Amino acid sequence: MTRPLLRAALGAGLPLLLAACVNVIPQPETPEALYRIGPMEPAHRLSASVVVREPEASRLFSGRAIAAEDATGALRIIRGIQWSDSATHMMQTALLDSLGGEGQGVAVGSSSGAPARFELVWRISDFTLSGTTALCRLEATLLDGRRRTVISQTNVATSAIALDNTNAARAKALTDAGRACVSDVAAFVASSTEDSGAE
Numbered sequence: 001m002t003r004p005l006l007r008a009a010l011g012a013g014l015p016l017l018l019a020a021c022v023n024v025i026p027q028p029e030t031p032e033a034l035y036r037i038g039p040m041e042p043a044h045r046l047s048a049s050v051v052v053r054e055p056e057a058s059r060l061f062s063g064r065a066i067a068a069e070d071a072t073g074a075l076r077i078i079r080g081i082q083w084s085d086s087a088t089h090m091m092q093t094a095l096l097d098s099l100g101g102e103g104q105g106v107a108v109g110s111s112s113g114a115p116a117r118f119e120l121v122w123r124i125s126d127f128t129l130s131g132t133t134a135l136c137r138l139e140a141t142l143l144d145g146r147r148r149t150v151i152s153q154t155n156v157a158t159s160a161i162a163l164d165n166t167n168a169a170r171a172k173a174l175t176d177a178g179r180a181c182v183s184d185v186a187a188f189v190a191s192s193t194e195d196s197g198a199e
Contacts, residue, residue, distance in 0.1 A: 034084040035066075035171045037178045038093050042100030044190035049116035050099065050107045051145060052189075054092040055138065057124035062088045066171055068129035075128065081171045087127060091182060095120075098186035107189075118151065118193050119143045122185065127178065132162040134173035136181040142192045152192040156184045 060067055060075060064083045067075045083090060092109065099107035108114050119142070126137040136158045142151045158180035162173035 031082040032080040033168060033171070034082055035175050036084045037087075037090040037175055037182065038097055040094045040097040040179065040182065043098050043183065044100065044186045046099050046101035046105035046107060046190055046193060048118060048193045049104055049114075049145075050142075050189060050193060051110050051112075051114065051116040051119040052092055052095055052099070052107050053110045053119065053121050055088050055122040055124050057088050057127070061124050061127045062086055066129070066174060068170070078129070078167055078170070081167050087178070088124065091124070091178065094179065094182045095186055095189075098182055099189060116145045118189075119145045119148075120185075120189055127174070129162075129170050129174055132165055132170060132173065134160045134162065134170065134175075134177040136174075136177040138181055138185070140185045140188055142189060152188070154185075154188045156181050156188075158184065 056062075063086055065077045066081055066083065068078050069075055096107050096109060101107070104117075108116065110119075120140060121143060122138055122140040124136070124138045126135050128135055137156070139153065139155050141153045143149065144151055158177050160173040160176035160180065162169040
């Protein structure tokens with residue numbers, strides 16, 4: 001008799017217990033605004049096929065959070081604003097947008113699995129705010145798509161200044177710095193693949 005009563009008591013109390021647990025778990029903050037790097041216009045024409053990999057980056061720079069460096073050098077996440085997608089995926093997509101071409105001169109994402117004459121690997125080392133200054137730094141390496149040997153390499157550093165100290169203006173400046181980084185990498189890819197000779 002005791003066991004059925006205990007089961008009934010537990011059964012009745014379980015939903016209340018679960019409801020209490022749910023209320024204790026902190027709810028994720030809804031951002032006030034989402035920002036994106038693309039889309040971008042095809043500003044550079046390719047004469048050969050290129051696979052564009054998603055850039056490597058630390059967890060802080062590769063996600064949706066936007067970080068700023070304070071006066072002590074500490075990096076802090078800015079509340080209320082985020083990227084609309086992961087920063088690395090947006091950079092990859094923006095670069096694919098920037099590289100135009102047709103026939104043998106095309107840029108494809110690495111997820112396509114398509115073979116290509118060249119392959120771009122890149123690494124973001126900085127994509128943060130410092131006061132009203134937005135910074136983007138990365139290293140891009142162009143590889144031979146078949147032999148995996150290095151064809152060319154470049155370091156890119158861009159910056160943009162926010163119009164004021166609001167989070168919205170600073171996020172817009174970081175967007176501009178990211179787009180400038182992508183544009184410089186697109187120019188590097190177009191030039192390097194042309195100099196190396198297309199098949």
